[in-house]
Amino acid sequence: MLHLSKITRQAISFKNFSTSAIIKQEAVGTVGNLPTKRPVGGFRGGILGFLFGFSISSGLSIYYxxxxxxxxxxxxxxxxxxxxxxxxxxSSHLERLQFVENELNSLxxxxxxxxxVLKVRGEMKKVYDGLHLELLDLRAHVWGVEQDLQKVVKTGKL
Structure with a gap:
């Protein structure tokens, strides 16, 4: 590891390097990696930015x-x-259909x-035929009575 003097470290930390006498001085020590100074808020700021973005996107997603x-x-x-x-x-159509079915069954x-109908028709024919026969019998009887009446009128006797 390379140990640098305080002045050399200050010179290296400047943004603009210059070729001054301070920089040309060499440090005495072992050769190695220089410790690099990381920015303290860089990593934390990245995490905070990520968490902030994640929470915003999560909130918008939940709202959506x-x-x-x-x-x-x-x-x-x-x-x-x-x-x-x-x-x-x-349901109302089914109730109406049930009502119509009940009416149809009762009819x-x-x-x-x-x-x-055929049975009643046959009976009516029998009744009609019976009445016709009785009418014919009645006509025959009336005709007989007329014949008797005409005989009485002609003879004058009963």
Whole structure:
């Protein structure tokens, strides 16, 4: 390690080197590396700058994420409300369909089917035919009474 005198060290620390007599003096001692003086705040300032930048960027990132989360939550809430409205509409349609189905079932139970209609039609034909036969019988009877009445009128006897 090289030991320099106080004057030589002061001369080396000047920004502008000059070729004065002080600098030309050589130091007596061993040869080695010169101890370099590091700036005290340089390393700390770098760490402080890094930490300051990191904290600013972290804060901005958190703010951005919160805003994005707020927007996404709002969209999700709007979607849920639309879903609830759609579910309400579907429920009302289902209630109407159930009401219509109940009405249809009651009408089916009350309505006549084809076999019932054919059965009633056959019975009506029988009733009509029976009435027609009775009418013919009645006409025959009335005709007989008219014949008897005409005989009585012509003969005068009963």
């Amino acid at each position: 994420l919160q805003q994005e989360n707020k927007i996404a939550s709002g969209l999700l809430l709007a979607s849920i409300e639309e879903l609830q409205q759609g579910t309400g509409k579907i 089916k139970n009350q309505s006549a089917i084809k076999d019932d």
